Amino acid sequence: MYGNFSYKEREYIFLESTESTNADMKKAVRSKKEAVFSVIAADSQLSGRGRLGRRFFSPDGGIYFSVSFPLSRKEKNIPFLTLLAGLAVSKTLEEISGIKTQIKWPNDIYYGGRKLGGILCELISTEYLTAVAGIGINLSLSKNELPEELSDIVTSFAAEGIEIPDKRAVIRAVTEKLDRYVYEAYELFEAHNEVINEIRERSYSIGKKVKYTLGETVTEGIITDIKNTGAAEITLADGTVKEIFCGEITQ
Numbered sequence: 001m002y003g004n005f006s007y008k009e010r011e012y013i014f015l016e017s018t019e020s021t022n023a024d025m026k027k028a029v030r031s032k033k034e035a036v037f038s039v040i041a042a043d044s045q046l047s048g049r050g051r052l053g054r055r056f057f058s059p060d061g062g063i064y065f066s067v068s069f070p071l072s073r074k075e076k077n078i079p080f081l082t083l084l085a086g087l088a089v090s091k092t093l094e095e096i097s098g099i100k101t102q103i104k105w106p107n108d109i110y111y112g113g114r115k116l117g118g119i120l121c122e123l124i125s126t127e128y129l130t131a132v133a134g135i136g137i138n139l140s141l142s143k144n145e146l147p148e149e150l151s152d153i154v155t156s157f158a159a160e161g162i163e164i165p166d167k168r169a170v171i172r173a174v175t176e177k178l179d180r181y182v183y184e185a186y187e188l189f190e191a192h193n194e195v196i197n198e199i200r201e202r203s204y205s206i207g208k209k210v211k212y213t214l215g216e217t218v219t220e221g222i223i224t225d226i227k228n229t230g231a232a233e234i235t236l237a238d239g240t241v242k243e244i245f246c247g248e249i250t251q
């Protein structure tokens with residue numbers, strides 16, 4: 001239970017095509033007076049969005065969905081929700097498809113050194129504070145369908161020769177895990193060591209030499225930890241240790 005309602009009563013909406021499931025979810029949340037517990041999924045998106053205002057290539061045959069999380073207090077730890085979503089996706093793909101994926105801080109799902117999926121979390125403040133976790137996983141995308149600049153960086157189930165899973169089963173399993181993380185076990189983003197350790201174990205970033213870009217500034221260092229807050233810890237060449245919450249790392 002969460003307040004007067006149970007999140008187990010989530011409404012699932014499956015669309016053939018839409019502009020962006022995150023945009024649809026934000027519109028739905030803004031148009032309702034009550035807290036929205038929905039999942040909006042689509043077979044394709046015409047203008048799928050990624051982090052930092054980028055486009056998320058979303059042709060037919062992928063998994064694209066958004067889940068809304070009404071929050072009971074003024075909690076704004078969106079970096080941590082992004083990591084929880086990464087963990088839920090990584091564990092689900094291991095359970096359903098038997099593959100070991102990794103979480104590239106802050107929002108990418110990696111397989112064999114390439115991006116298999118991405119997460120975009122956004123916060124909406126209406127009567128309720130609602131977080132939206134948008135998740136995209138590349139399934140049937142073939143190598144020659146990919147824009148050229150992405151072909152070395154991005155992969156898919158089909159490109160890796162992995163059997164395509166049942167999309168709805170993946171969506172439901174990820175949502176169920178995230179509901180548990182957010183509303184039961186982890187009390188709205190208060191990181192417990194257990195979950196942070198799981199995120200660390202699946203990290204594609206810890207131990208890697210990276211370039212960190214924030215606005216115009218680029219710094220080099222090594223990612224040395226992922227903190228309970230969702231921040232990445234970066235150790236610079238001169239030994240200075242910093243915690244970063246936003247910006248981008250290139251590995």
Ligand code: BTN
Binds near residue numbers: 135
């Ligand atoms: C990224 O790689 O920067 C994040 C990609 C997030 C894509 C998902 S697909 C479902 C949801 N709807 C969107 O428009 N974006 C997210």
